[in-house]
Amino acid sequence: MENTATKKKNTKAAENKAESIKEAYIDCLLMSGHVPSSVYQFAKSLSMKEGEFYTYYNSFEAVDKEIWRGFFTDTLSSIQAESVYNEYSVREKLLAFYYTWIEMLKNNRSYVIARYKPADSYMTAIKAPQYKFLHAFKQNFLDFANELINEGKETGEIVDRLLISSRYDDGLWQQLQFVLKFWIEDDSKNFEQTDAAIEKAVNLSFDLMGRSAVDTAVDFAKFLFQRK
Amino acid sequence: MKEQSKIPTSKVQRAAHFVSTGAKIGGNYVKYYTRKALNNQVSRDTLHQDNATDIYDGLSKLKGSALKVLQMMSMDKNILPTAYSDRFQMAQYSAPPLSYPLVVKTFQKSFGESPSEIFDTFSKNAKNAASMGQVHEATLNGKRLAVKVQYPGVANSIISDLKIVRPIAMRLFNISDKELDHYLEEVESKLIEETDYALELERSIDISKQCDHVENLFFPVYYPELSSDKIITMDWIEGEHLKEFMAKNPSQEVKNKLGQALWDFYDYQVHDLKQVHADPHPGNFIMQENGQLGIIDFGCVKIIPEHFYQQYFRLIRKDLLLNEDELDQIFYELGFLIQEDTDYERKVFKAIFIEMIDLLGKPFHFDEFDFADDTYFQSIFNLSEKISNMKEVRESKAARGPKDALYINRTYFGLYNLLNALGANIETKKPLWLQSPKAQIQS
Numbered sequence: 001m002e003n004t005a006t007k008k009k010n011t012k013a014a015e016n017k018a019e020s021i022k023e024a025y026i027d028c029l030l031m032s033g034h035v036p037s038s039v040y041q042f043a044k045s046l047s048m049k050e051g052e053f054y055t056y057y058n059s060f061e062a063v064d065k066e067i068w069r070g071f072f073t074d075t076l077s078s079i080q081a082e083s084v085y086n087e088y089s090v091r092e093k094l095l096a097f098y099y100t101w102i103e104m105l106k107n108n109r110s111y112v113i114a115r116y117k118p119a120d121s122y123m124t125a126i127k128a129p130q131y132k133f134l135h136a137f138k139q140n141f142l143d144f145a146n147e148l149i150n151e152g153k154e155t156g157e158i159v160d161r162l163l164i165s166s167r168y169d170d171g172l173w174q175q176l177q178f179v180l181k182f183w184i185e186d187d188s189k190n191f192e193q194t195d196a197a198i199e200k201a202v203n204l205s206f207d208l209m210g211r212s213a214v215d216t217a218v219d220f221a222k223f224l225f226q227r228k
Numbered sequence: 229m230k231e232q233s234k235i236p237t238s239k240v241q242r243a244a245h246f247v248s249t250g251a252k253i254g255g256n257y258v259k260y261y262t263r264k265a266l267n268n269q270v271s272r273d274t275l276h277q278d279n280a281t282d283i284y285d286g287l288s289k290l291k292g293s294a295l296k297v298l299q300m301m302s303m304d305k306n307i308l309p310t311a312y313s314d315r316f317q318m319a320q321y322s323a324p325p326l327s328y329p330l331v332v333k334t335f336q337k338s339f340g341e342s343p344s345e346i347f348d349t350f351s352k353n354a355k356n357a358a359s360m361g362q363v364h365e366a367t368l369n370g371k372r373l374a375v376k377v378q379y380p381g382v383a384n385s386i387i388s389d390l391k392i393v394r395p396i397a398m399r400l401f402n403i404s405d406k407e408l409d410h411y412l413e414e415v416e417s418k419l420i421e422e423t424d425y426a427l428e429l430e431r432s433i434d435i436s437k438q439c440d441h442v443e444n445l446f447f448p449v450y451y452p453e454l455s456s457d458k459i460i461t462m463d464w465i466e467g468e469h470l471k472e473f474m475a476k477n478p479s480q481e482v483k484n485k486l487g488q489a490l491w492d493f494y495d496y497q498v499h500d501l502k503q504v505h506a507d508p509h510p511g512n513f514i515m516q517e518n519g520q521l522g523i524i525d526f527g528c529v530k531i532i533p534e535h536f537y538q539q540y541f542r543l544i545r546k547d548l549l550l551n552e553d554e555l556d557q558i559f560y561e562l563g564f565l566i567q568e569d570t571d572y573e574r575k576v577f578k579a580i581f582i583e584m585i586d587l588l589g590k591p592f593h594f595d596e597f598d599f600a601d602d603t604y605f606q607s608i609f610n611l612s613e614k615i616s617n618m619k620e621v622r623e624s625k626a627a628r629g630p631k632d633a634l635y636i637n638r639t640y641f642g643l644y645n646l647l648n649a650l651g652a653n654i655e656t657k658k659p660l661w662l663q664s665p666k667a668q669i670q671s
Contacts, residue, residue, distance in 0.1 A: 084344060088328070092328055095329040095330065099330065103333070188381060196381035199326070199380070203327075
């Protein structure tokens with residue numbers, strides 16, 4: 001009994017330590033304008049042995065990775081805590097995700113801008129090696145997106161289309177990057193324009209993924225073709 | 229949702245519509261010059277007709293503030309053929325409904341709490357569209373409430389819409405950049421004002437308090453503690469909008485009662501408060517079977533400057549039309565006539581304005597007026613049709629008339645239309661000084 005208590009206490013302490021390293025890293029990055037030149041120097045500024053740093057993270061990239069993963073998991077747990085979340089349609093769930101996620105990022109806007117400086121073509125930017133730290137976050141998001149897509153197919157909000165529907169998650173990932181870029185460049189008061197952009201982008205994507213005139217037309221064409 | 233997906237929403241899409249409209253107009257010029265080369269009989273009128281049609285086609289795809297601006301300007305300048313301005317009339321700002329997560333986010337930004345934490349119940353879907361926002365139904369402590377939530381970024385989209393509208397309006401109304409400013413400044417400031425919910429709340433409370441004494445009129449109670457710059461909370465008002473109300477075949481007595489309340493409401497605002505609910509759209513009035521009229525939505529309020537008021541309403545006095553010198557002076561002061569006018573232009577425009585004033589001021593010249601009378605409305609339409617087809621009017625580069633008149637005309641135009649749709653016969657109350665000498669003797 002006592003043993004589990006201490007163990008819990010230890011994990012708690014470790015979490016706190018990891019958290020404080022994360023904060024110190026962000027602070028260091030933003031105050032100096034670049035990633036610390038070495039783990040040695042960074043650890044020293046925290047009056048910590050280099051070795052201790054590695055018990056929590058194996059590189060600065062791992063810290064970045066943890067920060068972005070944190071944005072995601074915090075967002076998800078926060079929207080799922082809302083009692084109405086379960087009543088939401090898939091479209092609304094995705095909207096709720098974006099709104100809350102952007103709100104989380106707002107508290108760390110300087111960090112996000114410093115770390116995520118997309119090149120002109122932001123679609124491919126993330127593939128570049130310096131964005132490797134985003135991969136875990138991408139995987140998290142894709143899992144979430146696929147969950148939504150499957151749910152949407154069940155409720156009929158999303159239509160299963162041959163060949164195309166397996167790329168829906170990719171589409172949503174592009175959309176997320178669009179939202180992020182839009183928010184980074186948004187100069188409106190309280191980022192109101194980003195809210196509008198999210199609303200419109202999500203509505204468009206669900207109108208595209210939902211049943212539309214094209215499906216009816218394809219169905220009709222198929223019918224005519226089969227009669228020949 | 230389905231219907232909304234067809235409305236061009238992004239600036240790019242809207243711009244694309246304008247570009248295609250612009251291209252068509254260019255095409256019409258080509259057509260015009262070709263026709264002219266083949267046949268010199270072709271008049272510029274045909275060109276204008278073609279342009280007006282294409283412009284309307286382009287515009288009809290648009291909703292939102294761009295449409296509102298053009299619609300108002302067309303009413304004022306009487307340029308678009310009546311059939312078009314008729315359809316423009318009272319176009320509402322329209323956007324796809326806000327998703328519920330965004331409503332939640334707006335609440336959290338304003339109050340730090342979500343709607344379900346603040347109210348006992350809160351409808352997930354909007355019940356109505358409102359000016360620049362949507363209305364949800366809520367209950368709190370057994371009270372039924374209407375909660376208006378603003379679309380995000382509405383002010384920005386207005387500014388970009390107005391930028392888009394500029395070149396097309398210059399074409400359409402054949403006026404210079406400077407003259408256009410004359411109108412756009414007024415419209416832009418009013419539209420931006422409409423996005424300020426804090427101001428709207430203040431005005432709603434103020435005007436509803438001041439008009440409280442008008443018979444058969446009632447206002448919702450507003451709740452400042454449940455309102456913010458993006459949210460307004462008020463009592464839910466029972467009753468129906470004009471169209472649904474008329475479908476129930478109300479008695480003439482009830483219709484007159486409602487019409488009278490409407491007239492008295494505007495009479496008191498214009499002549500006593502000197503500020504007026506300038507959006508007489510059917511959606512802003514709730515009618516009850518017992519003849520009670522509910523007023524909602526004070527988004528668009530026009531403050532009437534005293535000097536303008538004195539000049540403008542003097543025009544309605546019947547005897548004035550006979551007094552040539554005084555009339556000329558007012559026309560110049562209000563900018564209906566300008567110093568640069570030639571004698572011929574002066575004669576033409578004077579005749580037009582006198583005819584217009586005489587016709588539009590007609591209800592004021594009687595003690596009682598039957599707005600159900602369609603012949604009166606037909607003569608208004610005929611006149612504006614006639615004016616819009618006049619070469620002199622279309623080719624005049626000057627913006628005529630004071631900019632303050634833009635919203636006042638719109639208000640009266642809307643009021644007359646509502647009374648007509650209601651089929652009300654009413655007593656046209658007016659301030660003493662506006663009454664014709666004959667009426668004064670009688671009273």
